[in-house]
Amino acid sequence: MENYSIFDIIGPAMIGPSSSHTAGAAKxxxxxRSIFGKPIKKATFYLHGSFSTTYKGHGTDKALIAGVCGMRPDDPRIPFSYEKAKTMNxxxxxxxxxxxxVHPNTVKIVFEGVDGSTxxxxxxxxxxxxxxxxxxxxIDVAITGSYATLITQHLDLPGFVADISQILAKYHINIAFMKVFRETKGENAVMVIESDDVIHKDALEKISALDALNKLTFFEAIH
Amino acid sequence: MKIATAKDILQLKLTHNLNLFEVALKYEVSNSDLDQDVILDTMSRQWEIMKQAIAQGLDPDNQHLHGKIIGREAIKLKASYESDKSICGMTTTKAITYALSTMEVNMAMGQIVAAPTAGASGVLPGTLKALQEAHHIEDKKIIEALFVAGLIGMIIAKQASLSGAKGGCQAEIGSAAAMAAAATVFLLDGTMEQSFDGAAIAINNMMGLICDPVAGLVEVPCHKRNALGAANALLCAEMVLAGLPSVIPFDEVVQAMKQVGDLLPACHRETATGGIAISKTAKAIEARIMNDE
Known part of the structure; x- marks a missing residue:
């Protein structure tokens, strides 16, 4: 049985009209955007299922653009996100x-960075x-955003997971969930750590310095 | 702290002598590891957003608050009751006005609190705001009632569903009405058993209600069904507080709602392929909206 907070029921505070088609899309x-983590030149949204048929009526398009511009699901500027994207180039x-x-409300977002990376x-x-x-x-992953989340995109080398665990332990970070995803042994992998605590800047710096790391993402819980 | 049914909570009342608000707060503290004051502050913020949405929807200057199909209707109800034309009595008339007002803010991409969903977000604030005005209840007590409503919704989420796509409208507005009925009984000093009875009757009154949104939008019939949910909550609380119990206990009613939801065909679960969503007029509205885009 799933675990609920009272604020899953009396909440989230959000911009309407639909928790799944608007708030969820923004989230x-x-x-x-946090995972991509770089200045964005272009975002292409590939809409699947119910997202593709009803996206305009529910403002799903505005919500998706808002999220890419860095707005959370309760940001009152969501209805004006087309303009915001324009000013952000x-x-x-x-x-x-x-x-x-996949679930009927699914989107594939392809980012193109100002630096040319995708x-x-x-x-x-x-x-x-x-x-x-x-x-x-x-790479198949599972990230909910309900916890403070640390994501590493790294090379699948021995010792990497142990190194990160040690760093987090040193800063007294309590790990709620930790999962490693990869396609092929020794190649690109993704690790997702969901934590009860915000992860200290110094810990993030230590992790950034690890050799096998390609990219590090951290964001606080989004409710 | 594990809570999955009304029975679990009634047991806690026996062993620890807690009311529904105290159970909910204790649950949230143990579940989140957050300080009690932080949790109370968060709920207080939700209530402020709810009140703000009601006010926005009734502000004559907010002409842009319009959905794709309807809008600016709550303000007409307000004008009607302000000229002494209320049919249902002021508390109920205000509750439905505030429920509609919230939904109009929602459909115009304004800020609301999903309670339990965006499509049912008018029921609880509408009911509570009308009661607050009629009985001069302070915000602190209303915030406690929101915890009571949250607890009821959580049991339904665990035992059945709160989503129209899964369980039909009974799961959204039926659940919201149950939450509001229990909260109303709590505000008017009923017992824990009476709160559960009010919630049980509210669901029973909406058992089997389908989700058939015109053009797939959260407007028709959702908007006016929120008014029905608010009125349903008030009449259930009134019956229970007058001494009329629910024959079937809350937990069993929730089980029944789940079974009914599981039997609903997909066309009656938020897909806009059944009910009034396939009426001639609905299809014409759908075509017009598609053309506009």
Whole structure:
């Protein structure tokens, strides 16, 4: 049986009209932007299922753009996100896609950075404003955003996980959940650590210095 | 602290002599590891947002508060009751006005509190604000009632569902009405058993209600069903407080709602492929909206 907070029921405070099509969409895009973590030149949204058929009526487009611009689901500027993207010089495109066997409210976001790098992230809005990021650059993951979240994109080398655990232990960070995802042994991998505590800047710096690390993402819980 | 049913909570009343607000607060402290004051502050913020949405929807200057199909209707109800034309009595008329007002802010992409969902977000604030005005209740007590409502919703979420896509409208507005009924009984000093009875009757009164949104939008029939949810909550509380109990206990009613929800065909669960969503007029509205885009 799932664990609930009273504020899952009396909440979230959000911009309407739909917790799944608006609030959840903003949250998916906000987390995706945090994972990409670089100045964005272009964001392409590939809409799947119910997202692709009803996205304008529910303001899903505005919510997705808002998230990519760094707004959380309760940000009153969400209705004006097209203008915000323009002032931030972020190019936006919406396309339809069939991702097959995923939740009906799913979006694939492809980022193009100002530095020329790209990243592809898939996320689903699974109801009541709750979300799940299910893929980063074709590696299957599971990220909810309900906890303070640390994500490493790294090379799958022995000792990496132990190094990170040691650093977190040293800063007294209590790990709620920790998962490692990879495609092939020794190649690109993703580690997701969900924690009850905000992770101290010094701990993040220590992790950043690890050799196997390609990219580090950290964001606080989004309610 | 584990709570999954009304029975669990009634047991806590026996062993620890707690009321529904105290149970909810204790649960949230143990579940979140947060300080009690932080949790109370968070709920106080939710209540401020709820009141703000009601006020925004009734502000004559907010002409832009319009959905794709409807808008600016709560303000007409307000004008009607202000000229002494209320049919239902002031408390109920205000409750439905405030419920509609919240929903109009929601459909215009304003800020609301999902309670338990955005599509049912008018029921609880509408009911509580009307009661606050009628009975001169201070905010502190209303915030306690929001915890009571949250606890009721949590049991439904655990035992059945709060989502129209899963359980139909009974799961959204039926649940919101149950939460509001229990909160009303709590505010008017009823017992814990009476709060559960009020919630049970509220769900029973909406058992089997389908989710059939026109053009897939949270507007028709959702908006006016929120008014029904608020009125339902008040009449259930009134019956229970007058000494009319629910014959079937809350936990069993929730189980029944789940079974009914599981049997609802997909066309009646938020897909806009059944009910009034496929009426001639709804289809014309849908075509118009698609064309506009």
């Amino acid at each position: 998916v895009a906000y987390i995706a 972020i190019e936006i495109q919406f396309l339809k896609i069939n991702l097959d066997d 990243q592809s992230i898939i996320g689903s809005s699974i109801g009541g404003g709750k979300v799940k990021i299910i893929s980063i650059d074709d």
